[in-house]
Amino acid sequence: MRVLTLAGRRLLASLPTLLIILAGLFLLLQLAPGDTVDALMAQMGGGDPAMMAQLRSFYGLDATVPVQLGRYLLRLLSFNLGYSAIYGKPVATVIAERLPATLLLMVSSLGFAFAGGVALGVVAARRINRWPDTLISTVGLIFYATPSFWLGLMGIVVFAVRLGWLPPGGLEEVGAGHAGARRALDMALHLLLPTATLSLIFLATYLRIMRAAMLEVMGQDFIRTARAKGLSETAVVVRHALRNAMLPMVTLLGLQVGNLLGGSVVVESVFALPGLGRLAYEAVVQRDLNTLLGIVFVSALLVIAANFAVDVLYARLDPRIPGER
Amino acid sequence: MRAVRRYLRSPAAVIGLALLALVVGVALAAPLAFPGDPLGLAGRPLQWPGANPRFPLGTDPSGRDIAAQIFHGARTSLLIGGVATAVSLGIGIGVGAAAGFYGGWMDDALMRVTEAFQTLPGFLLLLVLVAVFGSAIATVTLAIGIVSWPATARLTRAEFLTLRSREFVQSCRTLGMGNARIMLREILPNALPPVIVYAGVVMASSILLESALAFLNLSDPNIASWGNLIGAGKGVLRVQWYVSAIPGIAILLTVLAVSLVGQGLNDALNPRLEGRG
Numbered sequence: 001m002r003v004l005t006l007a008g009r010r011l012l013a014s015l016p017t018l019l020i021i022l023a024g025l026f027l028l029l030q031l032a033p034g035d036t037v038d039a040l041m042a043q044m045g046g047g048d049p050a051m052m053a054q055l056r057s058f059y060g061l062d063a064t065v066p067v068q069l070g071r072y073l074l075r076l077l078s079f080n081l082g083y084s085a086i087y088g089k090p091v092a093t094v095i096a097e098r099l100p101a102t103l104l105l106m107v108s109s110l111g112f113a114f115a116g117g118v119a120l121g122v123v124a125a126r127r128i129n130r131w132p133d134t135l136i137s138t139v140g141l142i143f144y145a146t147p148s149f150w151l152g153l154m155g156i157v158v159f160a161v162r163l164g165w166l167p168p169g170g171l172e173e174v175g176a177g178h179a180g181a182r183r184a185l186d187m188a189l190h191l192l193l194p195t196a197t198l199s200l201i202f203l204a205t206y207l208r209i210m211r212a213a214m215l216e217v218m219g220q221d222f223i224r225t226a227r228a229k230g231l232s233e234t235a236v237v238v239r240h241a242l243r244n245a246m247l248p249m250v251t252l253l254g255l256q257v258g259n260l261l262g263g264s265v266v267v268e269s270v271f272a273l274p275g276l277g278r279l280a281y282e283a284v285v286q287r288d289l290n291t292l293l294g295i296v297f298v299s300a301l302l303v304i305a306a307n308f309a310v311d312v313l314y315a316r317l318d319p320r321i322p323g324e325r
Numbered sequence: 326m327r328a329v330r331r332y333l334r335s336p337a338a339v340i341g342l343a344l345l346a347l348v349v350g351v352a353l354a355a356p357l358a359f360p361g362d363p364l365g366l367a368g369r370p371l372q373w374p375g376a377n378p379r380f381p382l383g384t385d386p387s388g389r390d391i392a393a394q395i396f397h398g399a400r401t402s403l404l405i406g407g408v409a410t411a412v413s414l415g416i417g418i419g420v421g422a423a424a425g426f427y428g429g430w431m432d433d434a435l436m437r438v439t440e441a442f443q444t445l446p447g448f449l450l451l452l453v454l455v456a457v458f459g460s461a462i463a464t465v466t467l468a469i470g471i472v473s474w475p476a477t478a479r480l481t482r483a484e485f486l487t488l489r490s491r492e493f494v495q496s497c498r499t500l501g502m503g504n505a506r507i508m509l510r511e512i513l514p515n516a517l518p519p520v521i522v523y524a525g526v527v528m529a530s531s532i533l534l535e536s537a538l539a540f541l542n543l544s545d546p547n548i549a550s551w552g553n554l555i556g557a558g559k560g561v562l563r564v565q566w567y568v569s570a571i572p573g574i575a576i577l578l579t580v581l582a583v584s585l586v587g588q589g590l591n592d593a594l595n596p597r598l599e600g601r602g
Contacts, residue, residue: 014440014444016437017437017440017441017444018441018444020437020438020441021441021444021445024441025453028453028454028457029453029457031457031458141337141581141584141585142577142581144529144580144584145529145576145577145578145580145581145584146573146576146577146580147533147536147537147540147552147555147573147576147577147580148537149536149537149540149555150540150555150569150572150573150576150577151573153555153558153559153562153566153569153573154566154569154570154573156562157562157563157566157570161562161563161566255443258443258444258445258446258447259446259447259448261446261448261449262446262447262448262449262451263448265448265449265452265541266448266537266540266541269541270559280449280452281452281541284452284453284455284456284543287456292452292453292456295449296445296449296450296453299445299446299449300444300445303444303445303446304444
């Protein structure tokens with residue numbers, strides 16, 4: 001319970017942050033040349049000024065900037081993200097349609113990066129300065145330096161074009177009419193390359209942190225005690241060291257959610273996935289202000305929610321963290 | 326001098342330095358080796374590397390010389406990486422120093438803003454900035470600097486927090502020095518080493534950010550950039566995959582070089598960490 005109070009307080013403290021983000025972005029977008037109506041008109045191939053003025057008042061674009069900002073923030077309180085002129089639907093609907101693909105991609109990538117990072121990090125730390133460590137650290141550095149979109153493209157060349165093992169893009173086979181487990185398998189196959197692409201750079205980070213954390217923990221007194229008790233090396237590593245070395249990893253998990261969302265913009269556009277990231281890119285190109293702000297709002301909420309989850313997880317992993325204060 | 330020796334003892338750091346020297350050399354040689362416009366029409370499009378001795382790395386879908394774009398792209402990457410890092414360090418050090426030195430409400434306010442920047446996915450913010458201010462190369466560079474300062478600010482703040490109550494700062498006060506002079510002349514030089522080392526990470530990520538933007542066609546289209554070339558090759562990926570493959574390797578090597586040099590500097594300047602890997 002005390003854990004929840006602590007995490008809840010942290011959650012409350014993030015509200016002003018959210019407000020700063022929204023106000024800052026709204027003001028920033030006011031600086032953009034042209035608004036939604038201009039973009040609409042450009043798409044329609046021009047229109048007369050009377051109609052443009054009518055559209056502007058329909059979308060509330062004729063009010064002063066502070067009034068528009070106030071209206072926007074008030075609307076957000078009721079989770080009304082506005083109306084997307086480009087898609088002809090409420091922004092919340094557009095985002096809700098795109099969110100599942102991105103969440104699926106994020107969760108699978110984060111899971112893969114975390115598991116892979118822990119495993120490789122432990123192996124590297126156990127064999128420090130010998131060939132497995134050197135190999136793992138070198139590969140990690142190379143992953144870290146590789147642009148994810150390029151890795152994705154090369155993955156398509158090798159696994160989709162040359163070998164024909166995996167589909168080159170999309171979320172599922174369109175028109176195949178799969179259902180149930182068959183459909184899930186199809187989607188998993190489609191997500192394999194994007195997940196690998198998005199997760200490798202994060203895997204490299206986790207691997208480095210895990211290696212350092214393991215080295216740190218393995219040098220501590222309680223490890224010596226565990227060994228002195230006669231525990232096997234596996235038991236020492238798995239039962240005693242791993243849990244403690246996990247703490248910095250969990251912190252990183254919360255910090256990485258934002259980067260993961262940013263990375264999904266690029267990866268989704270490489271693999272033509274109908275996700276939030278690609279929506280953000282399309283919104284930028286089409287100057288769809290409402291949708292872009294909505295995505296940023298939802299992303300910020302996601303990051304805050306992830307950090308809340310990490311706080312709770314952290315306190316469960318480390319009973320020394322007090323719930324008071 | 327001992328730091329230099331320590332640096333040269335690590336093979337990874339030396340490889341990084343050699344790679345970086347190679348990239349810088351390529352960037353410097355670009356106007357000599359390829360004096361013409363790297364984005365100009367050079368020959369028949371989509372010639373494989375080696376097929377035509379005039380184009381050792383082949384031509385892209387618009388008939389532009391890939392080798393020329395690689396050479397001139399090195400200039401772009403290093404320039405954008407360098408300037409964006411300088412911008413990011415400038416903002417980060419300024420914010421972190423003010424927050425750490427003055428504390429109180431100033432610290433609270435500045436850290437709230439830092440937190441806001443950290444909560445927002447950096448690449449999304451970059452997209453917004455580029456959409457609003459356009460994608461001229463100066464704008465893109467500035468925007469990359471603007472999205473990547475928060476970590477530097479936190480690092481600088483932590484250094485200033487520990488340094489501001491040290492004895493040498495108190496003696497400066499007794500001597501009647503002003504706040505600005507204490508911050509710039511006394512504390513900053515002591516706070517800089519970890520920040521400088523972190524600059525390697527910022528530069529590596531700046532280069533990656535620019536290439537991702539260019540790949541999405543949101544960076545300056547009038548400048549030879551590796552990311553642009555990868556984006557141009559996306560359409561012919563099935564057969565002429567070399568168009569995308571070659572510039573990707575260039576990005577990989579450059580980022581690798583910057584990271585290795587940064588890590589080498591870290592190990593050389595923080596001897597306490599020696600032996601811990």
